Amino acid sequence: MVLTDAATPGRGAYDAVIVGAGVIGASIALALSRSGWKTLNVDREGMPGHGSTSASAGILRVHAASRDAVVLAAEAIPYWENWADFVRLPVGERLAEFRRCGSVIFGDGSGYGERAAATLASLGEPHERWTAERLAERLPFFDLHAFGPPALPDDDDFGRETDVMIPGALYTPSSGFVADPALAAQNLMAAARLEGADCALRTTVVEIRRKGGRVLGLTLGDGRRIDCPVVVNAAGPHSAAINRMAGVEEGMRVRSRPIRQELHQIPAPPGVDFLADGLHVVDGDLGINFRPEAGNAILVGGNGAACDPIVEVADPDAHDPAVSAAVWDRHVLRLARRVPELRIPSRPSGVAGLYDITDDWLPIYDRTDLDGFYVAVGTSGNQFKTAPLVGVLMAALIAAAESGRDVDTTPLVIRGEHTGRDIDLSTYSRLRQVDHGLVTTVNG
Ligand SMILES: Cc1cc2nc3c(=O)[nH]c(=O)nc-3n(C[C@H](O)[C@H](O)[C@H](O)COP(=O)(O)OP(=O)(O)OC[C@H]3O[C@@H](n4cnc5c(N)ncnc54)[C@H](O)[C@@H]3O)c2cc1C
Numbered sequence: 001m002v003l004t005d006a007a008t009p010g011r012g013a014y015d016a017v018i019v020g021a022g023v024i025g026a027s028i029a030l031a032l033s034r035s036g037w038k039t040l041n042v043d044r045e046g047m048p049g050h051g052s053t054s055a056s057a058g059i060l061r062v063h064a065a066s067r068d069a070v071v072l073a074a075e076a077i078p079y080w081e082n083w084a085d086f087v088r089l090p091v092g093e094r095l096a097e098f099r100r101c102g103s104v105i106f107g108d109g110s111g112y113g114e115r116a117a118a119t120l121a122s123l124g125e126p127h128e129r130w131t132a133e134r135l136a137e138r139l140p141f142f143d144l145h146a147f148g149p150p151a152l153p154d155d156d157d158f159g160r161e162t163d164v165m166i167p168g169a170l171y172t173p174s175s176g177f178v179a180d181p182a183l184a185a186q187n188l189m190a191a192a193r194l195e196g197a198d199c200a201l202r203t204t205v206v207e208i209r210r211k212g213g214r215v216l217g218l219t220l221g222d223g224r225r226i227d228c229p230v231v232v233n234a235a236g237p238h239s240a241a242i243n244r245m246a247g248v249e250e251g252m253r254v255r256s257r258p259i260r261q262e263l264h265q266i267p268a269p270p271g272v273d274f275l276a277d278g279l280h281v282v283d284g285d286l287g288i289n290f291r292p293e294a295g296n297a298i299l300v301g302g303n304g305a306a307c308d309p310i311v312e313v314a315d316p317d318a319h320d321p322a323v324s325a326a327v328w329d330r331h332v333l334r335l336a337r338r339v340p341e342l343r344i345p346s347r348p349s350g351v352a353g354l355y356d357i358t359d360d361w362l363p364i365y366d367r368t369d370l371d372g373f374y375v376a377v378g379t380s381g382n383q384f385k386t387a388p389l390v391g392v393l394m395a396a397l398i399a400a401a402e403s404g405r406d407v408d409t410t411p412l413v414i415r416g417e418h419t420g421r422d423i424d425l426s427t428y429s430r431l432r433q434v435d436h437g438l439v440t441t442v443n444g
Helices: 023-034 067-081 083-087 112-123 132-138 181-194 236-246 325-338 387-402
Strands: 016-019 039-042 098-100 103-106 128-131 168-172 176-178 198-200 205-211 214-220 225-227 231-233 257-267 280-283 288-293 297-302 350-357 364-367 373-377 413-415 422-424
Touching: 016 023, 016 214, 023 039, 023 181, 023 373, 023 387, 039 181, 067 083, 067 098, 067 112, 067 387, 067 422, 083 181, 103 112, 103 132, 112 168, 128 132, 132 168, 181 198, 181 387, 205 236, 214 231, 231 236, 236 257, 236 350, 236 373, 257 325, 280 325, 288 325, 297 325, 364 387, 373 387, 387 413
Parallel strands: 016 039, 016 231, 039 198, 103 280, 231 373
Antiparallel strands: 098 176, 103 168, 128 168, 205 214, 214 225, 257 297, 257 350, 280 288, 288 297, 364 373, 413 422
């Protein structure tokens, strides 16, 4: 299905307008549309999913440091497993595909693997403890020496020889990846359009209008105004800018901001079919994580190791999407330690995208102090996997708040239809206290 620019109708035509048609905005449109709401997504890109979603590694990992994050991921993964049934698009539509490859975690001095294992065990989520022998048997093309802690390539410690071996690993069989995240957003938007949703592409929001304590609507770059009782900020790395337009940042204890993140692609070594035999690997020992990529390549990114600088981006519009030689070197030289037969191309290749992070790396799915203005922001480099579920959660939250429920004092608790577990939305409140003990930047 090809999406074209929708003409933006006049006053009162929509029940909700969503800023952004990334994987989150498109998912919210689908869930609201299926609940009978007439929605409009506004996105300045030419296609849904062409914002930060298009840079995503698309990793769906079930392991996480916090119980809430595991609950969310485990509830979301079945949507991906049953994608065709979920999006219900006409036969012949190209669909995003979930590829289950499993995820292995090792060598993380922070204790992430241990915490994740304990959390998975307490929830009864499938996981295995692999011995060093099992790891070596499963990944014979790996050098399993423990090189850590992670260092920068120009550090004296980088490349140091060691006799110490990785002692073992945690393995989660249900994890995997979606190789084309933008296509997933397009599938969601197409599904929403089948329910009557509209999507205005190549259209920029320049103002959020308010009157008294309530949102009035928004103004577009060409001067057109759309009045609407509900506006949702799903603007990804531009979320803080949209929140400032709405004047809601002051009322948020947790805020979002963009940082730069690069992913690099490198061919698998000769003789290794990484697509068939590879896994998603969280290599805390080297500070990287990587997964199989189409064309028998390896897609590698950083793990937020202490030595790796966080690159704050003051203006997401000034972001340079070209990959940098410094981060390429860091990722591929580390990868070459783990996979010694790797042949490093002379030219860097990959993508540079923006994470929309919060201080605790948890998203904000909430109302704001401005009645009718909602946020699905701060997705912190790890909410692609939960996106189909986020639409369901946001639609429930919006419906409850618009029906008069005070979701700040009586937070919504939603029972997951796949796992039967409760999802307490106060975890994702703009008013939560940040728990620095749970901070983890494991990609995906
Ligand atoms: C490099 C990278 C790797 C990642 N890897 C993973 C992973 O492996 N697993 C995982 O679960 N998550 C991952 N993530 C995170 C995940 O991809 C994001 O959380 C998710 O894609 C965010 O979707 P979104 O819809 O909120 O944002 P976006 O896709 O950025 O959509 C927001 C949209 O809003 C539009 N917009 C913004 N401002 C305006 C405006 N003023 N007017 C009109 N339109 C506007 C933009 O054009 C954009 O299309 C990764 C992210 C990045 C950047």
